Amino acid sequence: MRMESVEQLRRRLGALDLFVATRLPHDRLIQRGLTVALPLAGASRGELLWGGPLLRRAAQLGVKTVPVQEVDVADSRDALFLALDLEARAGEYTWDEREAIYRFALEHEITIDTELSQLVTGDGSFADAMMRYLRLAPRWQRAVEDGSVDIRTAEACGSLPAPALAEVSGAPVQLSFSNRRRLLSWLTEICGRDGLHESAAVELARQVMRADDPVEATRLLRYPRLSAMESRFRDLERELTSGVPLSLAAPQGFEGPGFEMQLRLRSASDIDRAIDALRRIQDRGDELFDLL
Amino acid sequence: MNSSTYYKARLARFYGTPDALSLPAVERARRILSHLEPVMVSSADEIPPQHRNLRTLFVTSFRGAPLAPCPGTRVHRCCNYYTVDLYAGCPLGCTYCIMQSYLESSPVTVYADPSPAIAAIRAQALADPLIPLRVGTGETGDSLLFDPLFDLTRRYIGELADLPNVYFEAKTKTAYVDHLLDVPQKGNAVIGFSVNVQQAATEEGASAPLRERIAAASRAAEAGFLVAFHFDPLFRMAEADYRAVAAQLAAAVPARQVAWVSLGSMRYTPGLRAHIDRPYIHDEFVGCADGKYRYIQRERVALYRAVVDALVEHFESRPPIYLCMESEAVWERVFGALPDEMPELEALFAGAPPRKEGQRCGR
Incomplete structure (x- = not known):
């Protein structure tokens, strides 16, 4: 591990500068150089494989150098996996970030398999979700x-x-x-x-x-017809049960075998009033059952 | 379009497992599909993803359960129907088809060895010889669309003809019946036709026009087959026109040769909804106990009653009419009774073997 100039490193950011919502360390830690070493691809042109947001924040804070470490990467897939491992936000990437990852994978002919999908979305949905998103x-x-x-x-x-x-x-x-x-x-x-x-x-x-x-x-x-039926039911219920300790409920969406009725009897007079209400319901049963 | 022209225009690839490619049915299809060179694979998984679609034919010997109860639908009344897989996947392209939500990226699969299924049907029928056994091949695909190629339905019909309690049904939206008309022993074989109003033709893709289906039904009946009609799905916007269809059916097929008529209204699962972008989907549907969406209950009751009335009016005697995937509440409102209380449906509903716990149908 060594310290490297922020300005020079920013020029070495490449196609893997994919992230915008990286969880950054506290500014005080960046200012003191206490950050994870940024990976430089040793075997190629020395491209920085991860850390764009950290570098940009360091530059804003006037920090001159940050720790880096040279790493060997076998190919583009290996490099992408390294970046995703360091970013470690499976399931939390913004759609813009997911699109950037997706396009990087396509451009570098990286198979979007379950392993890659797990690193991005935390499940197997990455490729399918991206195709759906890009069609919008x-x-x-x-x-x-x-x-x-x-x-x-x-x-x-x-x-x-x-x-x-x-x-x-x-x-x-x-x-x-x-x-x-x-x-x-x-x-x-x-x-x-x-x-x-x-x-x-x-x-x-x-x-x-x-x-x-x-x-x-x-x-x-x-739903004008269904709404009219609901309105009709409310009117009927009000007319038939007003002032009576009885409630009438229709099945959801008027889909079902019948209505449910509930009686609350606190006295003998409640029974009389309930019987009167039942007679009214009986008289107007056709109107009620026409709704089912 | 005749069947040969259809296959040549429609089928672009031919895959098969080694055990299937030498079966007589497949050899017959290979002779007709001379423009396609079969590619041998050990399973459908070996077919390249870009070829897993309905322009690809995949033939295999039978795999899986040979005979199963119709999946039906939980909660709603079951009609005691059994299914065997013969042709899975259908390229007709009906806009309301449930298979859009799960079979779209699969090839048309042909289970080219019917022996296990025939044996299973025979075993079940012989175990309870007094109990009618209705069984059909139209659950996961059209029974007859590819049948002129493989001629497999002929084997089912011929080898089940001696069983008086078996009603084997080939259900179709095509008019491809002519290859079956000379089957010598038909037993209780049923050629079932899905029918709909002419306005619905745009929803039924490459299906045969209604007049061709009715003409095919007439030919099948004349040849001695029992015939069934399936008004499914009924569309609310065309209620009046179903009367005319009922009249056409009654004019084409004598009532005594109508094995049954089923009615089902337009319905969809949430998964299917995403595939449907047609005007009829903007009607008012409500969620039902089985998780599907259907027309408002009283509206579909009215629709069913209208069709039942028309069928009763036009046929010289009432054929067995039943509802497909409907609740007891709807049965009672349409017929004033449940199926096991209706003598004409006793054979269809009440006599079937009891379902064991864990089987799929919801009855």
């Missing part, structure tokens, strides 16, 4: 990169015009990750179903994001 339009890649949607939502919503996505992303109301996913999926489906062009899609997005509950507002538009 840039606006959806940005949405995946900033964590506002997952890759599956981005794929499903790919046809949603960019300005409509911007209406959702830029709205003041904060949506949870899962609600944003549901809302975007439904918006995309409504646009597909109704053949909405960009301006109409933007207006739709604007309209739902102004609602008190944007997710529910979108759901009503996506």
Whole structure:
């Protein structure tokens, strides 16, 4: 191990300068030279195999030298594995970093096998996920990169015009990750179903994001018949059980054999009122069972 | 398109295991597919990844369970159907096909030695000779799309014809029945046709047009086969047009030769959903107990009732009609009864051997 000039080392950064979110040591440690030795490929042109972010930070801090160590690497795959071992952020790389790793592997004809995938994503999904990511339009890649949607939502919503996505992303109301996913999926489906062009899609997005509950507002538009059935059921339930210690529940999505009824009896008069309510339900049973 | 033209246009590669390449069915196919030189491999895993698609034919002798209960669907009513794998993978390209979600990157696999499956069917049928055994080859692929090449269905039909309790069904969306019409002993063999309205033709890829399927059904019936019809998947937007299809079927095939009619509505798993980018997917579907998505229950009940009514109206006598992968709630709303309470379905539903714990069907 020896100390080497930061300025000279920066000129020796090569194609393996792939990382932007490296976990750096504390500035005080960098200033005192107490950092891991940066690997210099001894057998080739002395290319620096890892440590770009550390070097850049050292330069910002006015540090003149950092420790380095010459290492032997057999080939590009060996060099990439060394860089990934030193970076040690499996499963935590940004999408930009993953893309850089992926492109490095392709350019250097490195097989993306399970071993490499484990070092990048912590599982076997690296190649498949990258291919899916690279198929996305840039606006959806940005949405995946900033964590506002997952890759599956981005794929499903790919046809949603960019300005409509911007209406959702830029709205003041904060949506949870899962609600944003549901809302975007439904918006995309409504646009597909109704053949909405960009301006109409933007207006739709604007309209739902102004609602008190944007997710529910979108759901009503996506499922108008189901929503009407839910509304009808609520009305019936209110009419039939109002003031009675009885509750009526419909199966989820009106998918199922029947309704569930619950009685809470605290006195004999509760029984009378419940019997009256049951008679009303019996009289209007057709309206109720028409929903199933 | 006739079958030979179809194969020449559609098949680009031919792989096979050594034990399969000398089987009579494969030798027959090789003569017809003279433009393709078979490549020997020890298993499908040896086929290069870029060739693992539906333009590749892979023939092998039988492997795996020879006879299995239809996977059915958990929770919902099962129709007591057994399946054997004959042709796995289907290039017809129906937009709603569940196989898109798991067989897309596999070759069309032909299990070219039917002996183990025939033996298993015979053993089960002889073990309970009074119990009808329905078994078909259309679970993982079209039963007849490649059958003119291999002529394997003929062996099943011929070697099961002496068993009065076996209803062997070849289910298809093609009109490729002519190679089977001269089978001398047909027994209770059933040629099943998936049918749909003409508007759905764009969803069924290279499947035969409805009129050709109906004409094929008519030829099969005239030749002495039992015929089945499968309205699956029913699309809600075409409810009225299914009446016309029912009338066409009734005009083409006498009711006495209709073994059964099944009805199933459009449904999808979350995995399949990602593969479907068609207008019908924007309808309103709800999650069901088996994890699949179907039309709102009351809407599919209305759809089923309309088709059942049309079938009953047009056929001179009511054929056995059942629902595929549906809940008891839907059965009761459509028929006012469960299948084991309907005399015409007793043979299909009530008589089958009991399923052992751990078997796949959800009944």
